Amino acid sequence: MEKVKKIFLHFFIPNEQNNYRAKSLHPDFLSLYLVIAFFLAVVFNRTGITNVLSFATDISIEKLYQLTNQEREKNNLPDLVYNNQLSQAAYQKAQDMFQKNYWSHYAPDGKTPWDFILSSGYKYEYAGENLAKNFLFSDGVVSAWMTSPVHRENLLKKEYSDVGLAVVNGILNGEQTTLVVQMFGKLISSSLAIQNQPMVPQVLAKKQLPVEKKSVNFPYHLNFVFLTFLLIILALDFYFASKFNIIRVAGKNIGHFLFIIFIITSLLIISRGVIL
């Protein structure tokens, strides 16, 4: 126990043994953090591991579908049924945006969202589309749509009965981008619906949701954990340095502290992309 206490004091509390500065804030330790961060940045960039393992984003179709229906339930509206044809249309739309390099409801060649829906075989009476890019979390996407009056209206339209979703990664304007396409619809009539697709009971239709492996946004959590760790050691070092009235050659903890607080806040901004 005495040994653990000694190690703790050495690493986190300024005292005679660590030259009156927490060891974890010494230049050699700070250099170690830098080397690890640099190594991770290079490895992730070279291997493209974030895309392969899809842990650069936490967005999942399942979660988006759940959250969409939750919002509808809150507003006393019936749940939307997951529709594979609409999802196919959403996927094609995302692919088209990557191929033709645009971020808009309408393609540069004049192709509309309705063209994608019709080409998937879904004959609609009502249809709508919501877009989002570069969000890190599913709830961020849905909450952004809910705060925008136009997207909210789409999400809560009582005329819609079906929804299709696609989350696609690709390069847009030279940047690694995650696109979310949500397409809503209602079949033109029940007779046509029978011709186009078998009438699937609601429970069965929900089961068609693609099964996705759980992903964790590793870079986001890594940033959050490291910044919190830095804040804690800076706070401890600052507290004891002021308590023992230590005068030393070191950076200003208040300055570091303020800087890290702004960086943590920036993480929250970065996790929210844009909607259209």
Next chain:
Amino acid sequence: MNHLKTYLKKELYTHFFDYLLLVTAGIFFLIILNSFRGERFLEFFIVLLYIFFYIIWGVYHHLFEDSLHLKNVVEYILIGFTILFLLKILILP
């Protein structure tokens, strides 16, 4: 806790302008970052600028406090660049 309050008060009072500058730049950083939300390259560039500002702020602060030392400068650079590389993984994977 009294020693902490006294120390904080003294530090903030003595270097009021320096900390005001750091906070103002931080607020501007967040506002600009928010207005370019979703544009990955610009987001990274804005973060890069803020990190450079923080290093320069550190040098300026210690220079005027008459406590500028290579060790201090290295500390600001190491913290700034560690955060830059970690944010790079998030913004430009």
